[in-house]
Amino acid sequence: MSIDTGTAAKVAKLARIRVEEDRLPELAQEFSDILDFIEQLNEVDVSGVEPMVSVTPMRLARRVDGVTDGGMQDKILANAPDAREGFFAVPKVVE
């Protein structure tokens, strides 16, 4: 499978990682190499096989849908690069 620079640019965009134009050919080549490696999976007959959901068969535990924690705004914001007036601050989102 060969990945072109357009696809590499699209994937970078989806992953929200800035990749400069001149790095795209190298990135596309790396993707192609990794996908070639992954292509081996096409040799395997998986007809009738269920995709694995959980490696240990288990029913996820349920709990009452109630508030069990909270009231720690200062702790939540303590590591924020920019916090103001009790909120996370980001560049303007709405025009």
Next chain:
Amino acid sequence: MSDLTKLKVAEARDALRAGDVTSAELTEACLAAIDGADALGAFVHKTPDIARQQAAAADARIQAGDAPALCGIPMGIKDLFCTKGVPSQAASRILEGFKPEYESTVTSKLFEAGTVMLGKLNMDEFAMGSSNETSCYGNAVNPWRRSDDAAALTPGGSSGGSASAVAADLCLAATGTDTGGSIRQPAAFTGITGIKPTYGRCSRWGIVAFASSLDQAGPMTKDVRDSAILLNAMCGHDPKDSTSANLPVPDFEAMLTGDIRGKTIGIPREYRIDGISDEIDALWDRGRDMLRDAGAKIVDISLPHTKYALPTYYVIAPAEASSNLARYDGVRYGHRAKLASGEGINDMYEKTRAEGFGPEVQRRVMVGTYVLSAGFYDAYYNKARKVRSLIKRDFELAFADGVDAILTPATPSPAFGLGEMQDADPVQMYLNDVFTVTVNLAGLPGISVPAGLGHEGLPLGLQLIGRPWEEGDLLNTAYALERAVGFVDKPAKWW
């Protein structure tokens, strides 16, 4: 004093109880060893104040006769574990400055058991790597060198700092995590023991997530007994991790009898791969003979889908990573890129992630994004999940046939030189995990035990794979192997 750092956990525990040594003495000896070992790049955030405080508290408890199992034992903690108020960066620039407001379940349990934290240990960025060369802190270095040259070698990865620190006697033991071999491969490269328990044994809560369906924590120690002791302290049910198993945890140490008579050990023929050195093959054969001599029955088995484990892993792990690492967006914690005027929130995300993630992490996040994207989800991600079911079934069939444990090499080679793989393509580096990754895909317990020195004078490891939830039995088989091998070599100090 320096000999104190050479103690094993069990020895130190007994000496502390007998009053032959104090935790303060042990801790000071380790702190001094750590300060003298910066060349190893193992400890990346030292926490001497916390260590001294915990040691004093431990000594008080021991004196009062109220000492829990591991009271006073100094340890190192992999940087992937969130430790309250202490930098926890997963060796990534993107978590620079992050100090968690909470403690991971595993470290909480270790502290409740009385252990002392000496500091945080180096690793590959977000645990993605097999050589500790993707760390934002720089390389961790193997205390072992080849007998005929002084080239710096990798301690393996991703738990490279943990492996280096334990092998160099900077601490009595360390925590590691293992997503595709990140405990077992570095343990093998540094002549120490490391166990990845069954998926669900150790709570993942508070451990920075890489690939959630594969990640497990485990101990890295100087011998099998220490692994048994520490595993007991680290595992157990935790409601905060929805995949944590609500099963009783047996006393693993009490199960170490060394008696494996009547046990059946499987030798999987698919693990005899092309390109593996004769030395590794010979080591494997010796291990088989030792287990036979100890009374086990040796049978050849087949795990036919082994060959597809690495490509399966390199779909599933990046897919889960791309989802887990979406949280690093420069909003809630860690690094945020400086923006030019007029740049908006998408620029902030893209620049922050480009600056904060190293090349290997970026590559895996993007591969994961690709295999999960519309049009490729079925062809790659679902296909890999189906093959994963087949890989797991291979093991289930072997166990159903009466196999108690499976013996394999731990790694395809001894430790390689730092920088040696620089020009290799990423897939070459991935091959390091060829013997270990199947175990994560199948959710099984696996342990790496030192099994001898190769012709270059470097340690080599053997891996034992056990039935799910039977870590006690697995540790006992490893204990029998350890006794038969009698590995006592230590790296000559150069640092």
